Amino acid sequence: MAAGEGSYDDRDEVPLGGYAALAGAFAAGTALFAGVARRRGLRLPERVPPWDVALLGAATFKASRLLTKDKVTSFLRAPFTRRTEEIPAGEVMDEPRGSGVRRAVGDLVSCPFCTSVWVAGALTGGYVCAPRATRLVCAGLGAVTVADWLQYAWTLTEQEAEG
Template identity: 70%
Template sequence: MTTDAARYDERGDVSLGGYAALASVFAGSVGTFALLARRRGVRLPQEVPPWDVALMGAATYKASRLLTKDKITSFLRAPFTQRTDEGEAGEVMDEPRGSGFRRAVGDLVTCPFCTAAWATGALVCTYAAAPRLTRLVCGGLGALTVADWLQYAWTATQEKVEG
C-alpha cells in the first residue's frame, strides 16, 4: 500500500499529517487570539507604520535564528532533532528525527524560514494587543540582529587585515 507521504515524496518521509496538525495549531492559535482580543475590546491598529514592519522583520529574523540554530536553545529542539554539525558563529546544525508529528515539529524547529512564520504570527498578535511592549521586545531583538552584523563585519575586517 502506498502512503500519501510516499506519493508526495519519493522517499516517503514527509509528515503530511504532522504538517496538517501544525498548521491547525497555528490557525487555531491565531483564531483564538482574535476571538479573545475581540471579547476584551482590543482595537486593531488602523495602520502599521513602515518602521514597525522593519522592526518586526528584524525581530522575526533573530527570533527564528535563536529558536532554530542557537546552542542555548538546543534543549527546546532536542526532543525533535538530532545534532549533526557545528555551524558558524556559535550556531548548530540539527536534523529532524522520528516520524509523524515529532518529525513535523523537527522540520519546523530546524528551519529558520518556517519558524519565522510562527514568530511573525506571535509578534503580530502581541502588536495588536500591546504595541508598546511588542516594540520594546522587537527593539531588543533588532539590536541583537545589528550586533550580529557588526560581529561579522568585525571578523571580516580582522581577516582582511591579517591577510
C-alpha cells in the first residue's frame, strides 16, 4: 500500500483514536451531568433569554482564549503542546506534540474554537445548576472581553496619533 493510501491524512498524523476518546469523554460528561441533574430534580430553564446567550457567548469566547492562548495559562498546555511563537496582546501560539491522546489533547488545548465547545458545555451546565453564579462569572469574563477591545482601540488610536 502506498504512503497515505487508506489512511485519513497524507502523513498519517491525525490522532483519530485520541479524538474519539475526547469525544467520548465529552459525551460521557454530558450524560453524567444530565443524569445527576435529573436525580437532583434540576429543571431545565423554559427559555434562555437572548441577553444570557450573548453573555454566555462572550464568556465562552474569553475563557477559550485564556485557556488556549494566554501566556499565564501555558502551564496547563505545556504537557501537550510546544510554544512556537509569541503574538501580540500577551498571547502565544502553541502546537500540539506527541501522538495519540496526547496529540489530540494538544490539538484541543491549542485551539480556541475547539476548546469553546467544552467551555460552552461547562458554562451551560453551570447556567442550569446555578444561574446567578454563572451569570456573575460570565459577566466578569464579558467585562474582560470589553476591556480587551478597549485596549486594542486605545493602542490603535495611539499608533494613528503617532503617525
